[in-house]
Amino acid sequence: MDETRALTVARAAVEAARAAGAGDGEATVTVAQRFSCEARDRTVSKLEQSTAVSLSVRIFIDGRKASFSTSDLAPENIRDAMARVVAQARFVQIDPHAGLPDECGSIDVAALELFDDALRARTDDARIADALGLERAIRDADPRILNSGGSHYADAIVTAALANSRGFSGVHTGTRASLSTSPVAIDGRDKRTASYGTAARALGDLEPVATVASIAVRRTTDLFGARKPPTKRLPVIFERDVAASVLHDVFAALNAANVANGNSWLIDRVGERVGSALVSIIDDGTLARGLGTLPFDGEGSPTRRTVVFDQGVLRTFLYDTYHARRLGARTTGNASAGGIGPNNFFLQSGSQSLADLIAATEEGVLVLDTIGFATEHATGSYSRGARGFFIEGGELAYPIDECTIAATFPQMLAGIDAVANDLRFDGTVVSPSFRVAEMTISGN
């Protein structure tokens, strides 16, 4: 299904919604051509290839909101479903803030470089060769890599067409490719896994196979002999991938839906200094080639660059139209899949290398990986299982695991006293490595 056809289906769905009794309607048609390949040892263990088409519709009847999603694009299915959704919507409370955006629009798609022709031209053999090559590279890199959870190459061409009953329609097509691997290292009875990956819109922006392999292998073998650290308060350095996971939690607290529902530790703090002067956090939907870059967001508002934290001062939350209206603000172009999501959300780089940060830490912890996740964001508490290294005298002294690191987000953001220069835009939420002056380490 090409862009024109996707737009036609979206417009027809809006018409069907109106015909069923909806005052306003918005339809998004997504067409995704996906390829993925997994290699284990010398064989292709998985090969998947499909084109998926899906439709999602939001309808509004006098401030009553309902939504519908389907993979069945048959007009009679859509017509029947619309009648059902309209009937369901009658039970919804009127909400004066619900409705389509007042202003829709799109920024210039061409400047965003969403599409890589080289990817479309790729043969299946070349894609499979990447997965096999990555798998070979991790096994050749270290004799202790005796197994793997698979080496993957995947790519996708995704078209999204959005139409609404106020006359907006827009469409964009973007590409995405990724390489990832999970080596398994075995040393006697000790078995370790880790993983590393790279992703980009253009094939040429992916880190090379050899780089992905060597980082993944180092992460796997580095932790042999890991033990519990002592329980005490120490500086903690977050390496960039795990730093990005901290930023995911920061995003959740900035999400206006969480703010509106009282589920954010940042409520009532706009204009205040929350972080240290090193904390400048940006959400940018316009960054050329960014994985989170789009000409318009999930409800047809143009994307933009938003300074969220400016040298520690909280400037704004991140909004879609509905929550902007509820909280008396303007959308920041962050509507995504029926909720609020990041465009390219990142902490601005510092000037030092990660090695500089380690060297400047007398005693502390370098965290390479965390497990666990937050289920609520109101209290701003942070506690995760962690793995990494104990630092003594500015050097990595010994690997650690089976411990937790804990603090509150206000303490962590205010405590960021060094930011590294290793930011890479290989996801939609990314961060350079950074150091927090003090956290509670729980081990022995």
Next chain:
Amino acid sequence: MLDRQTFDRLLSLALAHGGDFADVFCERRTSVGFRLMRGAIHETSLGITVGTGIRVLCGESAGYAYSDDLSFEALERAARTASLIARTAPSGTAGRIAVAPREIHFPYDTRHEIARDASIYVRMLERADTAARAFDPRIVAVNATVTDEVQEVWIASSDGALVHDRRPLVSFGVQVVSNTNGERGNGFHGDGGRTSLAFYDVTTPETIAREAARRAIVNLEAIPAPAGEMEMIVGAGGGGVLLHEAVGHGLESDFNREGISLYSGRVGERVASELVTIFDDGNLDEERGSIGVDDEGIPGQHKVLVERGILRGYMQDRQNARLMNVTSTGSGRRQSFRVMPQPRMCNTHMPSGESSVDEIIASTKRGIYAKSFAGGQVEISKGDFVFMVAEGYLVENGRVTAAVKNATIVGNGPDAMTKVVAVGNDARLSSRHYTCGKGGQYVPVGVGMPTVKISSITVGGTADG
């Protein structure tokens, strides 16, 4: 959805280049949801998913393609794409295929229908809202959801079986926030299963809402969790999340056939204290994780994973079972037709032991009593896990003292299982609201266990130890 001749034809096409096995998974899923916020229905949704996935297994390799479009041309294209795997990994060929229906026992009523009268769902949510607010004046927010779903699947495989399952799934969850003097507490409770709305005549919306509200009040009064090593009591029912994460994932056959899990090659060995027995059941009546057949057409069944501390077996899907020369245990599950099945848990639980809960508490000098968990995660090769405690208490000198908040438990699965020093006589399944994620696929599961004591675990809190 598709006729028998179409299944036969697609399977033949899928095996045109060779291969050991092929299957066609055809799905139709309808779900309706309502959400209540700030005292009124805030939104409603309807989802209808239809599609077919075609898979070819060839030695250790698998080829997969799917189609949302059920026209024969689209399905034929998917079958040909899936068949390409056999070119990269040639293997045997199958003869002519003619599928025939198989009879199945269903641990639930397959006739469940989503209510056409939406007011039924609305009324349930309103009752929950009223009950939660009436529980305590410090309750400041109630967020409740109800979803009702029917997933219908038809699975045809090259061994000649054609099976049909129709899986109901209702769920009702209430999230409550309490607040006093700027302090906040959160509480969640949910229940449901592969059952009908009549379930809520017994387990009423009020009962579920009051439990969520009670937890929100407990957490409001909770003190920060301590940090460091201490004893742990795992609560009956919801504590089963511990089995699911700390042991269950490590016993899924893909991680073991591939040699990634720390339990690889250890069937028959001691992997836990002799007090520990763990089952996974696919056929318990109306549980969330129950299935008439799994997503490869194999009936749901009872599996003994660990018996008195000895590892007895893994949870198998078809491909891994064949490669390991055993039979499938009916553990091949998938989120939808868009993804291949994986070996997964159904309802993972532990039977009762000998100790009373009072004895277990009385024997604990200094520890944490985790009555329920908000979630957890495990690393498969070494077994390291983490859990977030949803409702936890301090135990000091044999007595439950204060509620604690924001406790995270970290440990190692095999290590924790050898440190099980007491198993309670109060085994039960948890209320039904758990969903398990693996490799980006989410499926409903059940968990359960009696009260269990673990002699030492690391608690990650912020208060001084």
